[in-house]
Amino acid sequence: MSYRLPGDKSKALLDQGLPSLRDGLSYQRRAASSAEKGYAAPAQMIVGRAEGDFVWDVDDNRYIDLQNGWATNPLGNCHPEIIEAVHQAHLQYGFQWEHPLRIPAAEKIASLMPGGALPRFSFEVSGTEAAESAIHLALCHTGRRYMISFTSCFHGEGLGTKMVSAYDSQKNIYMEAWSGGVLKAPYPYSDNIPAGMTQDQYVEYCLWYLETHLTEYVVPAENIAGIIVEPGLAEGGNWIPTTEFIQGIRRICDKYDWVMIVDEVLTGLGRTGTMWSIDQYDVVPDILVVGKNLSGGIEPCAGVAARNDILGDNPRASGGSTFAGTPAGCAAALKTIEIFERDNILAHAAMLGSLASSRMSTWEQRYDIVAQVRTHGLLMGVAFRDPEGVSEDYYFARSVRDAMLRRGVWAICDNEPQVRMYPALNMAPDVLSKALDLMEESIDQVQREGVSIGDYPPMPSGNVGF
Ligand SMILES: Cc1ncc(COP(=O)(O)O)c(C=O)c1O
Incomplete structure (x- = not known):
């Protein structure tokens, strides 16, 4: 055929x-x-x-x-149960901000977070907005000015997320000079290994670059707010990094008091076979970004889960645009998670x-x-x-x-x-x-x-x- x-x-x-x-x-x-x-x-x-x-x-x-x-x-x-839940939410609320569904939805999402350590949730419309919100949170929480992101990674199509993404330099054409607060570090992607290096050596190099090169020669550690990383390259090529790399990032974040943000917009909610890709690394991040699957494929729903001290007490960090956490989006998320649990x-x-x-x-x-x-x-x-x-x-x-x-x-x-x-x-x-x-x-x-x-x-x- x-x-x-x-x-x-x-x-x-x-x-x-x-x-x-x-x-x-x-x-x-x-x-x-x-x-x-x-x-x-x-x-x-x-x-x-x-x-x-x-x-x-x-x-x-x-x-x-x-x-x-x-x-x-x-x-x-077109999962019929999710369509039905979304339809009911539309019938009952249309669009309202102050609707009750966001409370059980936030509670439920928080209950799924690695180590139960990210109890607070901020709704956003898209993965793009959620990733931007996570970065803003980290800057406001630490009162520092720089964020580290990685080559090959993709975080979205907003101005901010274009600045931190680096999977294709052409994407940032004419905006290169805007990303003054972004430090781009190499991701140990197997497609980019410098000639003569093994994968393990490249991981070591990438960690050295973060821990030593950036902090000694580029920006002092005390002016870096954190790292945003995909614990599994998505748009960049569906490639999974090693345990040494992800655990190394956690160790370096702890050493310098940097916020570790994992962007699980694509890898999250089961895509890699566990609830979160980060679960496979025995690492608990400080902020986790979620989107895509949370919608159940029917109604946009995304957001940021974070440590209580980062999201609960951060008056400078605003987030959640008009359509963040709509009744229908929250209904879709609740029904999706219910089916995840019910049907294993x-x-x-x-x-x-x-x-x-x-x-x-x-x-x-x-x-x-x-x-x-x-x-x-x-x-x-x-x-x-x-x-x-x-x-x-x-x-x-x-x-x-x-x-x-x-x-x-x-x-x-x-x-x-x-x-x-x-x-x-x-x-x-x-x-x-x-x-x-x-x-x-x-x-x-x-x-x-x-x-x-x-x-x-x-x-x-x-x-x-x-
Ligand atoms: C890892 C990652 N972060 C963020 C985004 C942006 O999400 P959205 O397209 O929902 O804005 C994507 C989209 O593919 C993604 O793969």
Whole structure:
């Protein structure tokens, strides 16, 4: 089976969006860039409807959904119980700020926090706002001026989060000079290891950079408020750092009295097989940022959980914009967590993670174009490379993602040489197995036939996944 993509209705919508959407031109630009190099136009589709583990495009082609609303639908698409809870909240409250649901929702979220140590919660609308709020809290709590963030990491699309993110320098073009209070440190991502260093040596170097280089040569430790870190790279490539690195950050934060912020917007609420990715490091952060899955895939809900002394007594730190913690958002969060507990979703996610990891375990050996298989719970991905070193690695990833889509599996390949996958945490095991079979067929095809898509370089202005 191979879909002809974009289908007629998707194509008509893409054309209709050309003059009005912010990234309306992105598909045509990519198609033109691919054609210039003699390759096909990339596959593209627009979702017509969604249910459970699947989406259908407007041309009625069905796909197994590994894109998952950019990892926001932990219980699959359009979960009926969450829709019902959200609907009831809409009927009862419409939109109000002073509604009662935010109290049990905050209590419930706090009860899930690592070590029970982050009892206070501040609602925000999006992961972006939550990450910005966390940084503001840390600055106001410490009365210090600098924040450390990491290369390869992504924290959002607000002005502040663009400043601390560093997974693509193009994203910060024209704003570089605004990030005066941000110290960017290397993240020991396996894709960036300097020549000749082992992974362990690179971790040691990254920790030395934080503990010694920054504090002795750049900014005194007593003027640094804290560190914001992803305990599992998400947008940067679905890659998990070592225990030494994350525990090292905790040790350095304790030594200098820095606030440790973990951004679990994508890794949180079960994505890596435990409630929080940080749970796997035996580390308790001072602030934890949550979003995406908390919405149940239905209604935005995000926020910041923090130590009592950081959030409870911090009159300078404001947060929570108009639509933060709406009745419907809180209802979605409460229902999502209820289903997590009732249906033992974490155990199911961990089981699916093991299934994926054993199914994909031979791919690095079997396919020259596979650089690294990444599975950590359901934070899944495959990094690609050009075995001949002639073409951009990115083309291989794009070609595999393209071949998958034409076979009916929807995954992400944005601006990186990886295909990333975020199955729902309650996906049926046979559906996940089928998706991985089709992915392997796609890898095999690209390995044999070579690159088919050349839509590079990507522009930072829009998601290539549409
Ligand atoms: C780790 C991380 N932090 C923050 C964000 C921003 O969240 P949102 O898109 O909900 O604003 C994202 C989004 O992908 C993310 O992956």
